[in-house]
Amino acid sequence: MGAAPASRDVTSYGMGLAAPLALFFLLFFVAPLLQLFWLSLHNDTAGLHWGLGQYLHFLTDPFSLSVLGSTLLLGAEVTAVCLVLGFPIAWLYQRVGPRLQTIIILIVLLPLLTSVVVRTFAWIVILGRQGIINATLQSLGIIDTPLKLLYTQFGVVIALAQVQMPLMTLPLITALGRIDPNLDDASCSLGAGSWRTFFRVVLPLSLPGVIAGCTLTYAAAITAFITQSLVGGGQMLFMPMYLYQQASTLQNWPFASAISIIFLLAVLAVVSVFTTLGRLSRGYGGA
Amino acid sequence: MAEAQGGRSLVVDAVTHRYPSGALAVENINLDIKGGEIIALLGPSGCGKTTLLRIIAGFIAQTQGRIIIGDDIVDTLPPNRRAVGIVFQNYALFPHLSISENVAYGLAARGIDKATRQRESQRLLELVQLPTMAERLPRQLSGGQQQRVALARALAIKPSILLLDEPFAALDKNLRLDMQIEVKRLQRVSGITTLIVTHDQEEALSMADRVAVLSQGKLEQFGTPSDVYDRPQTLFVNTFVGSSNRMPGVVVSADRTAAKIRLDAGAEIIARPAAGALTEGGRVTVCIRPEHLQFVGDETGFAGVVGMSLPLGATVVHEVTTADGSGVKISQARIGETRALDSGAAVRLAPLAPSLANAFPATL
Numbered sequence: 262m263g264a265a266p267a268s269r270d271v272t273s274y275g276m277g278l279a280a281p282l283a284l285f286f287l288l289f290f291v292a293p294l295l296q297l298f299w300l301s302l303h304n305d306t307a308g309l310h311w312g313l314g315q316y317l318h319f320l321t322d323p324f325s326l327s328v329l330g331s332t333l334l335l336g337a338e339v340t341a342v343c344l345v346l347g348f349p350i351a352w353l354y355q356r357v358g359p360r361l362q363t364i365i366i367l368i369v370l371l372p373l374l375t376s377v378v379v380r381t382f383a384w385i386v387i388l389g390r391q392g393i394i395n396a397t398l399q400s401l402g403i404i405d406t407p408l409k410l411l412y413t414q415f416g417v418v419i420a421l422a423q424v425q426m427p428l429m430t431l432p433l434i435t436a437l438g439r440i441d442p443n444l445d446d447a448s449c450s451l452g453a454g455s456w457r458t459f460f461r462v463v464l465p466l467s468l469p470g471v472i473a474g475c476t477l478t479y480a481a482a483i484t485a486f487i488t489q490s491l492v493g494g495g496q497m498l499f500m501p502m503y504l505y506q507q508a509s510t511l512q513n514w515p516f517a518s519a520i521s522i523i524f525l526l527a528v529l530a531v532v533s534v535f536t537t538l539g540r541l542s543r544g545y546g547g548a
Numbered sequence: 549m550a551e552a553q554g555g556r557s558l559v560v561d562a563v564t565h566r567y568p569s570g571a572l573a574v575e576n577i578n579l580d581i582k583g584g585e586i587i588a589l590l591g592p593s594g595c596g597k598t599t600l601l602r603i604i605a606g607f608i609a610q611t612q613g614r615i616i617i618g619d620d621i622v623d624t625l626p627p628n629r630r631a632v633g634i635v636f637q638n639y640a641l642f643p644h645l646s647i648s649e650n651v652a653y654g655l656a657a658r659g660i661d662k663a664t665r666q667r668e669s670q671r672l673l674e675l676v677q678l679p680t681m682a683e684r685l686p687r688q689l690s691g692g693q694q695q696r697v698a699l700a701r702a703l704a705i706k707p708s709i710l711l712l713d714e715p716f717a718a719l720d721k722n723l724r725l726d727m728q729i730e731v732k733r734l735q736r737v738s739g740i741t742t743l744i745v746t747h748d749q750e751e752a753l754s755m756a757d758r759v760a761v762l763s764q765g766k767l768e769q770f771g772t773p774s775d776v777y778d779r780p781q782t783l784f785v786n787t788f789v790g791s792s793n794r795m796p797g798v799v800v801s802a803d804r805t806a807a808k809i810r811l812d813a814g815a816e817i818i819a820r821p822a823a824g825a826l827t828e829g830g831r832v833t834v835c836i837r838p839e840h841l842q843f844v845g846d847e848t849g850f851a852g853v854v855g856m857s858l859p860l861g862a863t864v865v866h867e868v869t870t871a872d873g874s875g876v877k878i879s880q881a882r883i884g885e886t887r888a889l890d891s892g893a894a895v896r897l898a899p900l901a902p903s904l905a906n907a908f909p910a911t912l
Contacts (some may be wrong), residue, residue: 444642449626450628450702452705454657
């Protein structure tokens with residue numbers, strides 16, 4: 262070991278290490294994306310005539326717009342369900358003993374440990390006309406005719422929420438774990454009730470986790486091709502399936518490319534809203 | 549105004565707390581604290597002092613006994629309705645709120661309007677001498693400043709009792725003294741009954757009107773700093789507060805106020821029976837503080853050999869080995885030119901006065 266130059270910062274050699282991944286991304290992500298974009302700028306399926314016709318078609322077609330709208334709405338619904346159900350679990354996790362913590366983590370991670378296809382078929386069994394829910398309700402005499410649960414927005418949201426729950430809960434657990442437990446006591450001793458403590462202290466301080474969780478859940482929910490298609494069935498069409506139909510079934514690659522680009526931009530817009538919120542709330546993170 | 553209100557009394561009445569595992573955290577603690585007093589709860593870590601503080605604050609419901617603030621039994625009140633102000637060891641300021649929002653937090657919880665809140669928080673920040681910090685965030689302040697804010701925040705709700713949990717432990721030595729003076733000043737101004745939990749005996753003795761010494765969940769002694777230091781009631785208090793030489797011996801004769809004891813080190817001395825009457829012939833432990841020993845020239849004291857002399861600035865501490873092989877420390881004030889003692893020098897030692905040697909029945 263020679264004498265290292267005194268000015269060398271020990272943390273400055275990081276960039277070279279990222280090169281393999283950067284190369285991989287460039288080859289298999291950036292390049293295809295550029296190709297996709299290039300393809301979307303053609304008006305005909307053969308790719309001979311340049312133009313913005315595919316974009317114009319999508320943006321003026323009420324059907325296409327409604328598919329985009331319902332996909333973004335689906336993401337919002339799944340995110341909301343995950344947040345409302347996941348927050349109490351994460352909160353509970355920080356307040357129980359180590360044994361219960363292990364059990365909670367196991368339950369939270371369980372959806373990640375089974376295949377998407379298996380989980381989705383399980384939901385079909387649960388939600389179907391002769392499924393577990395309908396059979397139980399009918400045998401109890403609560404309903405006469407089976408409820409329509411499968412192939413509905415409700416079914417898709419529930420199935421997706423279960424699958425994406427870990428993506429919400431894990432960042433929340435981390436964020437809540439960083440909050441000094443004394444702050445709860447301090448708030449309480451100053452006269453605040455549980456709700457005031459929650460909204461003035463716990464929630465603001467957990468915002469970085471909320472935003473990370475929402476971003477992950479949202480992005481995962483709107484692109485979940487298998488669950489959307491199997492639980493949603495033929496009547497419900499979301500962007501990933503729409504894209505798949507245009508590309509594989511109709512062989513309309515330029516239009517499929519344009520859909521991809523529009524979908525990508527829409528997702529980026531939503532995610533950047535989340536990250537902006539995250540940046541604004543960063544002042545809260547220094548607990 | 550808290551300043552005008554004066555302090556309310558606090559009675560801890562036969563409080564016992566058991567952990568869910570069944571282990572005793574605190575056992576039968578009785579404290580009768582007058583309005584406006586500063587009390588220190590002193591003890592080693594794990595002695596139950598923080599548990600007692602959390603019981604008073606309402607975070608823990610005690611197994612038995614009552615907490616009475618003023619004329620009210622507060623046992624059924626949750627912490628947010630006890631009006632007890634707490635300064636936490638790590639200050640627990642809300643990191644996302646500005647200094648003035650932190651101070652006004654308790655006022656907002658009471659539904660006080662914004663203008664009054666701002667006026668109050670400004671007044672309190674002036675009281676703790678931080679009037680220009682209102683818009684900063686806690687992390688932009690130094691440790692001492694954060695502690696002042698924590699104090700202002702606790703005082704803002706005009707608490708009937710102020711609890712300080714190891715308030716100076718995280719501060720460096722010079723700042724600690726400044727803050728101790730500051731807390732004492734604020735307490736004088738506001739007159740709020742104050743309880744300080746600490747493991748630092750100097751802090752307890754210098755700040756408190758009365759000190760409650762706790763050990764293993766039990767109250768060892770509750771008295772003024774000079775009571776606790778000069779007239780300890782238990783062997784634990786004698787050795788935990790200040791330093792003390794423990795010398796074993798046998799009771800030769802004893803009445804209520806004095807006992808003649810033959811030390812194993814080889815001398816008869818008169819000592820004070822600190823924990824009640826002693827029985828003749830019983831074994832005792834005599835505690836004598838290093839500063840309460842003197843060198844004697846005649847044949848009265850017990851003999852020893854000087855091992856090491858440590859000049860500690862204002863005092864010099866000599867380590868002396870006695871005839872029975874145990875070590876005894878003696879500290880002398882450095883007045884004029886103190887004669888240095890050579891290692892190996894033969895000396896004789898005796899207590900300065902009989903009342904300064906405390907005899908406790910020996911525990912097996």
